[in-house]
Amino acid sequence: MNGSTTDTDAQLLRLAHAGQAGALPRLLDRYEAVLFRYLLGVLKDRHASEDVLQETFVVAIRSIHQAQAETCRNWLFTVAHQQALLWKRKQKRVPVLVRELNWTERLYGNEDDGPTVAMSNDENAKLHRLMAHLPKMQRDVLQLRLFDGLKFVEVAQRLGCPLNTALSRMRDGLERLRTLWETTS
């Protein structure tokens, strides 16, 4: 086994466990981003997510004998989830103020979170410009949720539509906004 690009996840984990230099980066290429996003969703803290992600890979590589080739992706998510729960338990023992991943907060800025989270005035203006390109229904949902800080239930009530419709518009609007953001930058 020389670590070709067609290696399965389980094979990569075994190679990483054996200390082969190329295995770990390839494993990270496959799962680093998606696991990090998942942990960010669970923990709502960027630094905690980075720490837990590191611990996830270490635990996964060390306990490679528990992994099965066909369910390796699920197993990695399970390990990540367990590590996130462990981190939460530790935080309960030592209470730490964890800032929530609140969109309105992210948009209007947290000075102590630095430039990666807080948006600058330029970016804020850019977001407003991009939102002008969205259909009105999507733009209204985004406006009420992101800038006015309403809950989705309140957004649906304000627009007179079902909750799921408001959520679908939000999701579609975010997808389009993301595409617009990438194309302009």
Next chain:
Amino acid sequence: MTNLEHPSLTTSELAHLALRYAANDLAAPDLHAFEARLCDDQTAREALAEAIRLSAAASGLVTPAPVSTLARDIADQLHPTWLSRLLPRKRYRGHPALWATAGALAVGSVSLTVWALATPSDVDLVQQLTPDVVRRVRPPEILPESVVATRRENTDLPLSKLNPMGWHEKHPNAEQALPMASGRMTERANATPITKPTNKPDVAGSDLPSNETQPTPMTESATKKL
């Protein structure tokens, strides 16, 4: 309240729940139910990761990603070298040893500054001395060389002459009360004359001064040890 444990939840519904969860929009019962679902439902996990990817668009982040040093950190933890054991890498700025050194330097410099400010200089001391203090701490009288030579040669001088500090004035009967002491002093002065060391060699062929000890010749056993 939505029944989140229901297995027939569609992908779209799950995506909406994940979106609300990511936006911290769920009420407590739904929140706990969704978190319970995350424990064993891979679809819910994938939906949450996707919701975070989407929500990044609202904050101008292209894709949330961890630090670039992740691979190195993991490799260090799995296969630690002696250096990484000695200096474990953490995600805080600097290293504890570095901060401790900086702290010690700061404390040292502050202490030195305080000490330098608190210790008066010689000029300050002179300025602080009043005439009364100056009188009290007046240095002892320095006798001329001729007087010292006279005292060495003639120890029969009265005590008043031998004591320039003037203690005899406080004890005027000291000479009468202590005639023996005066005589003893005379004897001692005669017995141990003050001699000045000369540089003249008193051993032929030797450059050493006379009052220095001669080196003992090295014994045979010491030579063998060397």
